[in-house]
Amino acid sequence: QVQLVQSGAEVKKPGASVKVSCKASGYTFTSYYMHWVRQAPGQGLEWMGIINPSGGSTSYAQKFQGRVTMTRDTSTSTVYMELSSLRSEDTAVYYCASSRTFHDAFDIWGQGTMVTVSS
Amino acid sequence: QSVLTQPPSASGTPGQRVTISCSGSSSNIGSNYVYWYQQLPGTAPKLLIYRNNQRPSGVPDRFSGSKSGTSASLAISGLRSEDEADYYCAAWDDSLSAVVFGGGTKLTVL
Numbered sequence: 001q002v003q004l005v006q007s008g009a010e011v012k013k014p015g016a017s018v019k020v021s022c023k024a025s026g027y028t029f030t031s032y033y034m035h036w037v038r039q040a041p042g043q044g045l046e047w048m049g050i051i052n053p054s055g056g057s058t059s060y061a062q063k064f065q066g067r068v069t070m071t072r073d074t075s076t077s078t079v080y081m082e083l084s085s086l087r088s089e090d091t092a093v094y095y096c097a098s099s100r101t102f103h104d105a106f107d108i109w110g111q112g113t114m115v116t117v118s119s
Numbered sequence: 120q121s122v123l124t125q126p127p128s129a130s131g132t133p134g135q136r137v138t139i140s141c142s143g144s145s146s147n148i149g150s151n152y153v154y155w156y157q158q159l160p161g162t163a164p165k166l167l168i169y170r171n172n173q174r175p176s177g178v179p180d181r182f183s184g185s186k187s188g189t190s191a192s193l194a195i196s197g198l199r200s201e202d203e204a205d206y207y208c209a210a211w212d213d214s215l216s217a218v219v220f221g222g223g224t225k226l227t228v229l
């Protein structure tokens with residue numbers, strides 16, 4: 001079945017970087033865009049950016065420009081989201097989610113990865 | 120402060136019909152599709168409505184979406200206890216070149 005499986009929880013110190021993975025299965029990896037959305041504890045959803053697994057092109061929300069990097073490995077059907085210069089406000093659950101086109105609905109979601117930033 | 124505005128809470132009794140509003144602007148809802156997501160406690164969001172009023176397969180027809188101008192609504196009829204969840208609206212914003220979300224509405228089934 002179609003699914004996105006993310007890597008496990010992470011605990012990082014302020015100033016460090018974190019890299020979260022999202023492995024796709026059950027569909028043609030390069031046919032769907034992949035987004036990253038995060039949710040701070042008790043808060044709403046926040047879009048971080050998108051990667052086209054076919055060519056690797058990316059588009060990031062202005063808030064994260066310069067701090068986030070999204071990459072993909074077509075050989076393993078995996079996308080990665082790396083966030084650098086972590087601060088306590090980055091503590092959140094990070095989700096990957098796929099869409100059929102750039103602006104389309106997020107129809108499949110990963111299970112989420114908790115990233116805790118604490119000294 | 121979310122770009123799209125939703126009421127923080129809504130409630131209803133079993134069997135009732137409830138609606139959740141989502142207000143935006145000409146750069147997002149006014150010119151792009153609206154999506155709705157349901158997030159049950161402790162789980163990842165799930166797509167509920169796409170392209171303003173379309174239901175993915177498996178979503179009951181008790182859920183319906185509509186859009187008019189720069190506002191959208193999600194209606195849930197025949198309310199059930201399992202509908203208790205957080206609901207988020209979303210749309211692409213042409214000015215921000217980003218997907219924007221509402222702040223979410225917590226639905227309580229009394």
